[in-house]
Amino acid sequence: MRSWNESKKNKAHIELIPMIDVMMFLLVFFVLISLNVIPSQGMKTQLPAAASAQQIKPQKRAIVTLGENNQLELDGEGVTLEALVARLKAGQASIDSTAIILNSDKSVPVERLVAVMDSLRQGGFTSISIATRKL
Template sequence: MRIRDHRKDDEPEINMIPLIDVILVLIIFFVVTATFDARSVLKLELPRATGEDAKDSSRALSVLINADGRYFVDDREVLRDDIESLKATLAEVAGSDRNRKVLLRADARTQHQAVVTAYDALGQLGFRQVMIATAPEVRPQGKTQ
């Protein structure tokens, strides 16, 4: 007579649920701690000028133009450099508020055509309060006006 063991054969098994949980927690941690600041990516060298600082630019729409002539509206990059793409992105980000102030930050080394295109797109959409950002002029030591 053959005596048979009725215990279930133990097959090795890898439980994936804890591994997936740990990976999701790590992904969430890295996404939350990552900085998404457009100014950290873009290295702008603003043109120099003398003048007063703008007092109320807190809710201004930010339009950045880097040295290569690429446009960034707030935190969104305009994929093409034509005026229609720029207008579409401006309209999407600004919504229907055309009284919103616009802060144009163009690199000092960018081509003049890129700045003119930005002004043209803003004018066609109806933005009338456009400010241009500049860096303060560096004065040599000892000279005063």
């Protein structure tokens, strides 16, 4: 009997290299997104805990961070206590609608926190909140 050269049927198989490429892209995107999801403006602080902590409502706000060694930052940029009110007034159109959040490390003395709050009050800012973490 005569035999013809018939081509062998190709079996279906899974290609590993494209699957590895996709997994690597997913890993890279996950790492990049996780680094930028948490807004890390300025210095790291350990907030004090409070049982009555509330979620901040979205509004026009400025974040003042008090760190160790008398560091003071306004929205992630270093500032002195004397220039704090002037920079807040320059950056905000209306003082009444601006909410100021004091993000103070728990190692900062209360005297320093009160001095910053007093300076802001004398500058005309009345909506001042202290950031805490929920227990």
